[in-house]
Amino acid sequence: MTALYLTLAFPLFGTLLMALITRCRLAGWLNIALSTATLAASAALAWQVLDDGPLLSPGKFFYIDAFNVYLVALTAFVGLTTAIFSRPYMTHELARGRVNSRRMRLYHSMYQGFLFTMLLALSTNNLGILWVSMEGATLATVLLVSLYRTPESVEAAWKYFILCGVGIAQALFGTVLLYFSAAAQLPKADDGLLWTALHGVAAHLDPTVMSIAFVFLLVGYGTKVGLVPLHNWLPDAHSEGPTPMSAVLSGLLLNVALYAVVRVKMLVDGALQHSTTFAHPHLTGDLMMAFGLLSFLVAGLFLHRQRDIKRMFSYSSIEHMGLMTFAFGLGGPLATFGALLHMTVHSLTKSSIFVTVGHATHIAKTQAIDHIRGLIRTQPAVGWGLLLGVAAIAGFPPFGVFTSEFLLLTATMQSQPWLTVVLLAGLAIAFAGLFRHLHPMVYGAQPEGQHPVQANMLPVIIHLLLVLWLGISIPLFLAHWFNQATLLITGKGLL
Amino acid sequence: MVLQSAYLAVILALASAAVSLGANRFPALLKSFAFPLLGLSGFAAVGAGLGALVTATTSVARLPFGLPWLPWEVRIDPLAGFFLLLIGVVVVAVALYGPGYVREFQHERHPVAALGAFTGLFVAAMQLVVMADDAFLFMVAWELMSLASYFLVAFQHENAANRRAAFLYLLMAQIGGLAILLSYGVLATFAGSFAFEAMRHAHVPLLWSAVAFGLALFGFGMKAGLVPLHAWLPEAHPVAPSHISALMSGVMLKVAVYGFIRVTFDLIGTVQVSWGVIVLLVGSASALLGVLYAMQQSDLKRLLAYSSIENVGIIFIALGLSLVFLGAGQPLLASLGLIAALYHSLNHSLFKSLLFLGAGAVIQQTHEHSIEHMGGLLKRLPYTGIFFLIGCISIASLPPFNGFVSEWLTLQTALQGVVLQSGVLRIIIPVAAAMLALTGALAAMVFVKVYGVAFLGQPRTRRSRHARMPDIGMRAAQALLALLCLVLGVLPNLAINLMAAIPRTLRHLPEPGATAHGWLWLTPVAPQVASYSAPLVLLGLALAWLLSYLFLHGRRNRSIRRVPAWDCGFGPLSPRMQYTGAAFSMPIRRIFQPVWKVDERIERVTDDKGLRLTGLRHQLQIGDVSWSVLYEPIGRWVLIAARRVALLQSGNIRTYLAYSFFTLLFLLWLIT
Amino acid sequence: MNITHFTLQEQAILIIAALVLFSSFSLLAQTRIISSIHAFAWQGALVAAATALVAFVANQHHLYISALLTLALKAILIPWILHRLVVKLEIAREVETVVHPALVMLGAAVLVAFSYYVALPVEKLSLLATRNTIAISMSVVLLGMLMMVTRRQAVTQVVGFMSMENGLFFAAVVSTHGMPMVVELGVAFDVLVATVIFGVFFFQIRESIESLDVDRLNRLAETDESAAVAEADVAGESE
């Protein structure tokens, strides 16, 4: 229990502390230190949960099970590595004069605040608090998106704010409906938002209300997941903010939003599948599959027309989130296992890609793909990092993304054989879209006036090594971990 | 024992990859460690292969990698052993050749570390593909193979053409890989597992097995370069460093063939005659078109790449015959066809690697890629010249070299089509065989062109006039391969006896009695049907040569006078008077007009006043038709779709809000 | 059961609900920013009143607190902040044109009908007298979105957003006597912070495009013509 509180306390404390610290250099290091502490705490928490099962805090306010604890650990981990990357990066930005020390203060404080909201959203047991912290995440990041104060960044931030705000509002309406239908079933009305309580009585909840609620929640949290056609804010926000922000947004925020959707789906499924009257019991799954597939294909096509490197990779994030949504919608242990694995490898790979992209943009002094050239010649570490990262995200073995996609395709083939063709077509299109832009950036001779920058490739190396490891062989404890999560979500395990 | 040796091969290859990572800082590493390790890996592979073939045993193992419920299964049966052998031989040659060849790159400060590392990975991946016994490991190794070779293709990425080739290669490799994955998926759905062992015993309904077969043909055909899925091959093979081209053309295509054989003959239980016919037709088309395209190339390595398409086509003709006979219940002939296909795979990997290594030596010395700029090289590079000649004779399938034997076996198999019931097949098969004959004859013409233009006559450019001999290692590699070409041509029974176990262990086919009458006679079906004795042929040739030589030189005036060429009395010869490659292939270009996208124009160059004609400029571009009819349209469709989709991102926030709004309303309407 | 079976207070709640709906319509109809802010304030007040009434009827004491909260936040604080911002930005007198106002009104009416149709099955479930108001609250939410879609003014968009929040809050109150306290506090906090940040953004937008017309925030489009523009920008950047 203390581990949990510490996990939440460190970033919260960090948020306040950073707001006071004026010396950027110190702040950068502190940022790393706090993230390390958070990671340690979350690791302890994970260990505890793995050993003696789910964990319900007194007052039922927090609930930690295999599903969210691994996301907690992942969040803390990526938070740390990104913090490591962000220190030299932001110092460089400061040197370039794109930010001043006041904004640096804001940046660091909000970085911790963002981590806090993420961890809170993951660990809470109360759907209302889940909503509150999701909104909090938006509030924490929106000012960072407009950190550079360029017209584009302000515009992006505004869109991000409005669209996510509206989406989140819809989610709140869905939550209210949930509460409403639960209140009828539960003795104590105040428990009506506790996930544990709801899950207990899910079978008795009214299917119609639940389905309406699910629609609101799906559209609401789906906006934050970035499902087409609710995705429009995502490429803007990811491309205009500082790169460490893009890394955590792509690597973490989307995961957490999807996590919320899945949690809700579990409830609604409980209601729908036990009811005898309701017309289509697989509504949730079908909706998610439809959204997922749509996002997957559309994002793949979008990749072909990108001019901004960060924008391109944010579209690839949409694509992969679509794939995961599809997989969760597909249901079944195999698909779910694959989706969980994909969540992990995607956030690892994608954040590492954004790290390299950050360095690349520093080398070329622009984000325009047309002006990033010959990275391998200019700075081999960055060039190869980008190349390998993209190869990994494109699903090439021996990287883990291949494994998860392999599982997803297998699962699809078993339940929906014809959708497999669509998936494969989408994969091919997305692949072509990524590489056609990647090639001229990494290959070719070194353009004049382009010099190496002081880059910290440690996060990239760590992430890629982890992904490689997951691709060659999944360690047993991790497999069991995923398996428990699968057990929770689908009711039957894989191992 | 076999397994250990195979593991050793993989580990050594990986070790060589690891070692060469340091090559940028210590260039000596490559020469003194990386390539020797690669060579050892090759020897280990040969050992494993021979072991599996000689003992005709199947060894199985399970490695602690992969998914918890899907460990890596490894299995080496004679088929896998055969391909391990094939890989190993070429790898040994490449390891000999490498040090001398990459020195040039080191001089030009290319990052040779990447070269060495990915070469090692590439070899290891190919060995793993052959060893894999479950779809997951197979796919991992397969895609790793594609990825590593992709990096090698992109090695000299300074010029844009190479980048484009690499991109095209990776894209098509990816698509093919997905198709293969899908085909395995279909099989696994019925087998309930991704282990090959389960697939072998699964009962797949006819429709689905046909789907699986089609996907496998598509996927592996794309890798093997069957027309019209070949577009990447002539782009990618030439731009890689030559020893890599040798590996790609010589070995990687065979790995694709292996995959096809594994899936079709081994995993899919029942085989239909119609499949065989399809494979036969596709093979014939690839063979003919491949050689016709090769005919019109002037870039040496590009020409060789196209000829690889041709040879893969020949291999698939033999496979198609084998499938037809299998479906028609003629196991003996089926195994004969299989043997023919395997034999041609082995031969092609030998002489194609030989030719690519030779081409590499030539290009390294002359820095010319187009044969139109070479000429007279036989005098400058005598060894390479002779070995290259041997390669040309072999690939032109002329006796007494190895190419002829396998093509002869294929023809013999085809001739047995008479035993089939269906008259249609009895017509199709001989026509296909005639196409094969045409292909062979054209191939001979192609390589007369190559050798005649590049190695004979007079040097056409200064650089080819000053070419120098490559170093000993490079020559040794070519010598090894050339020797093997001759041995496999003269003692075919040796190789066939080695392969004899494969049809039996693969699907209990009877061994063909091709070698039933002793080492001297090759009798595919029966001595009274057809027989060929390569040793005696060689003996006869030697005898006749000797006699005529003695007969002529036993007399006086054995002296030979050297004079300027007569040339029907025209003036002194200049290199520019020689017949060019384009001119040489012109008749064929006119006869088979519609096969290419020919862009030929002749410009009249006049003096500044535009009155006097000072010269003619002849321009010739040979385009691949498959681009204009297949690939470019697809690309266009994708871009159009992307443009449509981009309208979503209109930039107006109210539109975005409207999306969200209407999505909500639509869903609400949907569920109530 | 129809309205005659209700107690007087319950009928009063229904009256207020109707007024809230009306306020949403008036928000849609307002063209002057100031007056839309006022309308928004009135809506907040009405919601607060409704909350108080519900608290009285169902004597749920914690609802009094949230009623106060609503009053303070939605009826006073936020309108005041917005008002000051508008004055600061000197757009108080600005009049924005709505395209086809009649059409918008019609659409709004349709939306109300639609949300009633959607909410029917929900209402069957509840035993509260106020359940019929769920349709109302849902339509308030939808009308808020409609307002955001139809208005080009950043400020009015915010107002629309806030009125959505009103709708949500109203729904929570009337359908289920309010959410747990902690949640409501959290929501209130978020809304407050959101308002502040909105304020910040007005100035940022203002300094970046010299106006608050959100239609002019379209540098990040990806359609072809915008691509051409982007090209030009990139070229400019590179020099």
Place this chain on the structure above:
Amino acid sequence: MADYLNPQGWLLALLQTLLFVAAAPLLVGWIRLLKATLQNRRAASPLQPYRDLIKLFGKEPVVADTASVIFRAAPYVVFSTTVVTAAVIPLIAVNLPTAAIADVIVLVGFLALARFFLALAGMDVGTAFGGMGASREMTISSLGEPAMLMAIFTLTMTAQSTNIAHAIDFMLSSGFVLRPSFMFALFGMLLVAVAETGRIPVDNPTTHLELTMLHEAMILEYSGRHLALMEWAAQLKLMIYGVLIVNVFLPWGIATRLTPQALLLGLVTVLVKLMALAVVLAVAETGLAKMRLFRAPEFLNLAFLLALLGMLSHVILEVGA
């Protein structure tokens, strides 16, 4: 091939080969004589080719200084390959051990090998004519090969063997049967033979007009014994095709048992048949004119078509589907 160990058979095979090689120039002389008489010219003696060969052997060979080793090796390769080819063809007797060494497909391979080196030799000196000749020769032969194989297939489908000796045995054993497939195959074979041996109307062995010659263009630079070998090989090739045609399609009279009288009979009959064939050839060559190079493909397509018809008629008329 049970008897491939008896020395007598080998001896006979050797003799037959020598006879084959020796008789080749005579056939050419005979054809020339026939043509001359048909064209009302005073004919040279049929032994003239021998005189030419001897003269050439006597002369000192002159080699262009641009030529490489290939140029000097080619004549020997071409000649010995052709000789080996001749060795496996039953001339006067079947069932000789040599017949088993190679079947008819291998024969095609041998001829291709000879052609390969001939073409290389043509390109070696680096003159325009050599290259031109090589290009044209290879083109025509590559079009001829499928036609020839098609005709062979038609035969083998009936005879169930690609081994010439066994095919001939089959013909003899099955008696005289009128097979439409054989008719077509025979015509196809004839056309291919004409094209391959460089006779009118595809090529003109007597021309030295640079732009019309095919075979001659490749050996322009040769002289002395090299030239002699090349010429001899060409004459052998003509003889080979002739013998193939007469012995495979009309094998009657060839010796099946190795008794002296049988061999004598075989010798006589084969001579008669060859002379008859020569008459046909001479008449045809006198009647026809050489065609343009780019009509040659049509000529060979016709050959292929005939062979294909033969195969079809075999499938349809003789066995039925």
